Amino acid sequence: MALLTPEDLANMTNALVENDRLITELTNYSLDGLCRKIYGTAPNNEKVAIIPITAGNGIIGSFSESLLFTVQHFGMDGFITENTDVAGYYEAVMKGADIILMADDLAYIAHNLKNSKIAHNQICTGRIYAEILCNAKDYADDKDVLVIGLGKVGTPAVETFLKEKQNVYVFDVDSNRVDEVVSEYPVSKYDPTDSKTPNSFFKIFEATPCADTISKDVLKQNSLVSTPGIPCGISDELIEKYSIRVVLEPLGIGTLSMLYAVFD
Template sequence: MALLTPEDLANMTNALVENDRLITELTDYSLDGLCRKIYGTVPRNEKIAIIPVTAGNGIIGSFSESLLFTVQHFGMDGFITENTDVAGYYEAVTNGADIILMADDLAYIAHNLRNGKIAHNQICTGRIYAEILCHAKDYADDKDVLVIGLGKVGTPALETFLNEKQNVYVFDVDSKRVDEILTDYPVFKYDPAKEPKSFFKIFEATPCADTICESALKENSIVSTPGIPLGISDELIEKYKVRVVSEPLGIGTLSMLYDVFD
């Protein structure tokens, strides 16, 4: 997955609110309600510290502010440390933080200092975007799902679908990765050229545009995608009345927090 940019986060707050509304429409659960259901945890007035990190490519503009919006939007107590890096960590702990949110170029984590739980964004993002499709009420009896992108986000999503007894079809531009997945998991290879098949439920996690071909779509398909840029064209969205769950940061962040709550 590509690193976020300030441009990716420019409309994040509106996107989070709109996607929360769409998730409720699709599943009958709000985003935080769905997280409660799948993780079996609840917030208990934890204080959440967001630590800006300067390592690697440095601080992404609006990243910390977007995290703070997410935390506060869902009724939690959070703050951004004035200091960065190790000094920021010290500030967070001495100011009574229960949970730390911080990211560098390689990992974005949530760490609960009280119970020791730690969550990785790629795993939690894959899981929550998959669970949205698993809980789509209109297609509860349709078990077929297409997973496009079999990397560090797509693989946890694939595992979630299998745990939820879905029939998983997989595609990746890396044919060796597809072969590995077919060896390790009870899934089906998706080959639109040889065996075209359409789906109501599509998960996409790639850093590429237009990965979802027209033959994969049905009218009113749901595309659940943390991928940036969006993997489906506006023309196909309009033509097939596709419902798209896609937001750059908040959905995965909330999933991380519920993963480390008690």
């Protein structure tokens, strides 16, 4: 997955609120309610510290502020440390933080200092975006799902779909990666020339750093696309033409999934 930019986060707060509304409409669960369901956990007055990290390409503008908005929007207590890196970690602990959120170029994690649980954004993002498709009530009778992108977000999504008894069809531009996944999991290659493979899908999961990965050939009217990928993998034209509903938000959905993964 591509690193986020300040431009990606420019409308994050509105996007989180709108996607929470859409998820509720689709599943009858609010986003935090869906997280409670899938993780079996709940917040308990934890204090969340957000530590800006300067390693690698440095601090992404508005990243920490976006995390703080997410934490507070869902009723949790949070703060951004004044210091960065190790000094920020020390500050967080001294101020009584229960959970740490921090990210560099390679990993974005949540770490619960009280129970030692730790969660990685890529895994938790793949899981929550997959669960949105699995819990979408209007699509419950259709078990076929297309997964586009089999990287560090797409693979946890595949595992989630299988746990939820979905029929999983996979595609990646790297055919070797497709072969690896097919050999490891009970999934099928997406192959439109194979009569046993569905040509189009109501449920599509997309996790790539590329635009326009979702073609009209795989779409049905009123398909549901769940995509943590930035930029969006489906064009505005196709969204309008096929009345597609799209769950897409750059940071908050995955962050909330991480927090519930480390709650008790």
